[in-house]
Amino acid sequence: MNWVVVVVALCGVSSSGPLMAATAAPAPAIAFWRNASSAAVLVPLAGSRCREELRALSARGWRLAVVAGATLALHFAAWVGSLKLTSVAAATALMSTQLVWVLLIDRIRGVASPVQAVLGSTLAVVGVLVVSGFDFQVSTEALLGDALAVASGFFAALYLLAGGAVRTELTTTAYTAVCYAVCALVLLAGALAHGDPLVGFSGRDWLLIAAVTVFAQFLGHSLFNHLLAVTSPMVVALLLLLEVPFAALLAAVFLGEAAPGGVYAGLALILVGLAVVVTRRRVEPSVARAPLPE
Template identity: 50%
Template sequence: MNFFLAALGVLGVASSGPLIAATLGATTVSALAIAFWRNAIGAAVMASPTLIREPDQFGRVTGKEFRWSVIAAVALALHFACFITSLQLTSVAAATALVCLQSAWIAVIQLVRGVKHRWQVLVGLGIAFGGVVAITGFDMGASPEALLGDLLAMAGGLLAGIYTLAGGKARQSMTTGTYTALCYGMCAALVALLALSTGQPLVGFDAGGWLGIIAITVCAQLVGHTAFNHLLATMSPLLVSMIILLEIPGAALLAAFFLHETLLAGTYGGLALILVGLTVVVMGQRNGNAGRGRPPLERPLAELGTD
């Protein structure tokens, strides 16, 4: 059963990039509309059972919990804006690999804050960023547009790391349902403001556009994330984090098969380096905190794979 859920989770989150790219390329849907609706629908789905079980749950949110939730929501909104836009400029494989650097960005943020890491983490960071240099170097030769897409995807990974760390702070005392509904709801509101300020419509799409939005929300937001949330109750966080990294080659394979996307030969080497580097980072984080409780990276693993 766990193997089936793991495969379902990987397929769900890996489908995010290809589905978004296909929807943006074949319909009138805007990038921010995708971000808005997947968060708005996700918030409604998560809030409903929470309100039924404990109607006063949201009223008990403290000021500290709310502040961390706001930080997480702002980071998540900007993450979606960067990542989804990057899919219009660079390849699905490159964008997914670069945005999945969030685990490495978390380690970097912790280093800046004075957290000491084991040597494996530092080695993993070097390997992962070597993969970044390889991908962005090849895209620089391909086109300035592709390079901009790579940079946006990297920014999306950094913002996902901030979202994950802020979510970990909020969830120290909040239930998953309350936090997720609150964060997704505020994120949807922020994305709506961004859409209004940039003139991107949130409604008025053709049938294909709405079908794409529903597919993205169901596959990536509800099926993929829900599967990983369930696995965290029955499998170790380290193993779940390893499984999540399969999103990188999964998205590349789906894009190649359904979108007929081809990559420069050297880009495959960059993808492999990022995958290896992130694996080393996560293992180093785990080993470095053995016997000292759950590390900051592991607390919010349910929110990893935000794409």
């Protein structure tokens, strides 16, 4: 695994929370424009460079690509909404429950997880509960934000699993082009149906949306999509747990957002759980790549 790519990708996705929390534009608009802008760049590129592989993509591959795009849209809708209601640290930590969802979905599919993976995930869940418990004492609005963050983690897990399956047939450019285009269309339909404005924002907000697109979308999500081709969704979900301290640090520096001490205790537990899994777990290709149902 290329650890330089991992570090750059983590810095990219970690900028998402602080940047979107600082943006006054509505959550659906932020989510739509970051994906629509990315698709506008990648679709023509994929059309010229990846035409043959897109034509050769199986019907199952197309279905999985559409599922990945749709679940990514649901992830963004819940994730950006949570950032408007709770702290960046809490929202990021609870969104990281995607690791637990990946384990649970694998279990339902009959894929066994090593004891070390279960132990590390349990420690991470305890950390998440600590973060959520402290946030619960703040306000009922924050509790709703926490619930949305957990939902975003569930949809992120589905997105990782579907993406991991379809990445066996598509290159990063082709996959991200299809995925982001589907995601943007789903978000557009949702915004129009709900009556959410997509234009009319300040110049500062447009700059922040552009920054989210460049850093979080291209340097974050797209690089993690690349990693799905060389490692399992489980490992990617584990790596994404590192977004928690990265995002908390960025929020403290750029937003002046200081979380209570209990929140940092929860973040520490999440990192300990990550360390247990990463240093002990052994991923078997046959297990990590178990096929999704048709």
